[in-house]
Amino acid sequence: MITADIVIIGGGPAGIAAATAAAQYGASVVLVEENLNLGGKVLSHSGKSLSGIRAEAIEARVRRRMFKAFQKVSDRITVHAGTQAWHIDDRKEVYLQPVAGPAGAAPPRVRGRTLVIAGGAMERMIPFPGWTLPGVYSVGGLNALVRKGILPGKRFLIAGTGPLQVALAHHLAKNGADIVAVISPLSFTRIFPHLKDLVSGIGIFKILSIVNYLFTLQRFRIPVYSSVTLVEALGRDSLDHAVIARADASGRPLPESRRSLSIDAIGVGYGLIPSTDLTRLCGCRHDYDVHAKYWKVRSNSHQETSVPGVFVAGDGSAIRGYAAAIAEGRIAGIEACVHLGIVSRKNADALIRPFAVRLKQMNRFGRALDALSLPGQGMVSAIPDHTLVCRCEDVTMNDVRMAASRGAADINDLKRRTRIGMGHCQGRFCGQIIQDLMAHVSGKPMAPECFTPRIPAKPVTFKTLAEER
Ligand SMILES: Cc1cc2nc3c(=O)[nH]c(=O)nc-3n(C[C@H](O)[C@H](O)[C@H](O)COP(=O)(O)OP(=O)(O)OC[C@H]3O[C@@H](n4cnc5c(N)ncnc54)[C@H](O)[C@@H]3O)c2cc1C
Incomplete structure (x- = not known):
């Protein structure tokens, strides 16, 4: 040893x-x-x-x-x-x-x-229909690809909240990608109360690079919309359309404003x-x-x-x-x-x-x-029943709802009943929002709880386990 x-x-x-x-x-x-x-x-x-x-x-x-x-x-x-x-x-x-x-x-x-x-x-994700289609990336993941020299598509949609979206738009645009829109479910007026803390925390050089990013958005005429949310990703084998809609103050999409965009890649995320x-x-x-x-x-x-x-x-x-x-x-x-x-x-x-x-x-x-990355509760409550919330174990929003109606008392009980969070990623995605999902489906506030930690923290091979013996 x-x-x-x-x-x-x-x-x-x-x-x-x-x-x-x-x-x-x-x-x-x-x-x-x-x-x-x-x-x-x-x-x-x-x-x-x-x-x-x-x-x-x-x-x-x-x-x-x-x-x-x-x-x-x-x-x-x-x-x-x-x-x-x-x-x-x-x-x-x-x-x-x-x-x-x-x-x-x-x-x-x-x-x-x-x-x-x-x-x-890790990046915060909110499940939405079609989020497992090839062509749907997390903002950070897409950023990492672009920085490594890979442009996985031609027409991009950038969606969500947090600080990474604008940098991603800049990098994509500079490399010839067509950015159909940058959308955020939040109203941009939410930035104002936080401006002082943001500015004092990042220093002059970072402010200059943010100004540079914003300048890129303007130069390439990239449409930027606040209070607009990503509703659905569509495609047969891979992404070819996305549906977006105006969002109310809680982030809930307004159905009458739905609009379809032809795209082949999405970068989406809700902060870190x-x-x-x-x-x-x-x-x-x-x-x-x-x-x-x-x-x-x-x-x-x-x-x-x-x-x-x-x-x-x-x-x-x-x-x-x-x-x-x-x-x-x-x-x-x-x-x-x-x-x-x-x-x-x-x-x-x-x-x-x-x-x-x-x-x-x-x-x-x-x-x-x-505060500026936090998605509204309306986004979670608007997740349709057929949406996969645990992509590793194929657990849908409806499965969560059914388990709650049959008496699942807390998130670890839900895990035992549905296998949510038991797959390859060990709940790294669904574990982030499970608290909100349970509160939403059960209709009552729940004491904060997280999945019981289990080994392995990362997927391991049989060889590793055999050697461990
Ligand atoms: C796309 C993107 C852009 C960003 N841009 C900026 C920016 O412009 N300015 C800024 O200030 N911040 C930025 N950030 C945030 C910044 O990256 C982080 O604040 C900073 O890197 C944090 O450093 P860290 O060492 O805590 O974590 P990280 O940089 O994430 O490093 C953690 C390391 O731990 C490793 N690791 C994790 N688990 C294990 C394990 N089980 N075994 C072995 N290794 C493991 C990971 O591979 C990783 O290399 C950005 C983040 C992202 C995702």
């Missing part, structure tokens, strides 16, 4: 910052990342992609600085890239499986005297929510954020969770962008060293103070982002 002072899961900005900070103070670090490249969602791009797309200049600079610091201490960091963590047990043993690159490059398990979980976020599968497996306490409508791992100002020696950083703790992820990563790395007795409490307090101030500002930014 390989043992390290700190095992870090996730090689995004938060994980890299944690590894760098901990190694700088002398800790031995194992960093596990499922992709072959480190850098996470936005900082792993080298800038090679379709013509005209480069990692934003500012991102490229942050990336260079981040990797330079990382390289300086890399002799104390063992990186297992192309390796997934699929379980963490109560001895802080992290179970690994290779998913890319050479087989056998990573051990089946590593034990950390402390852990930093920096697994990032923290990934909590690994922190839940660790037994960390979580709280339901009623404003953002997602579960968050509970952590203190040192990024330590309710389980001593288990730290969390980045989007996996709250959604605030990569600058906050880097700050939290450094705090987690330093605090893990305090836990190990490598750094004194007094020194750590002085080291983390500058990050703590910046994080307070980023918290306000994060809350504004959450």
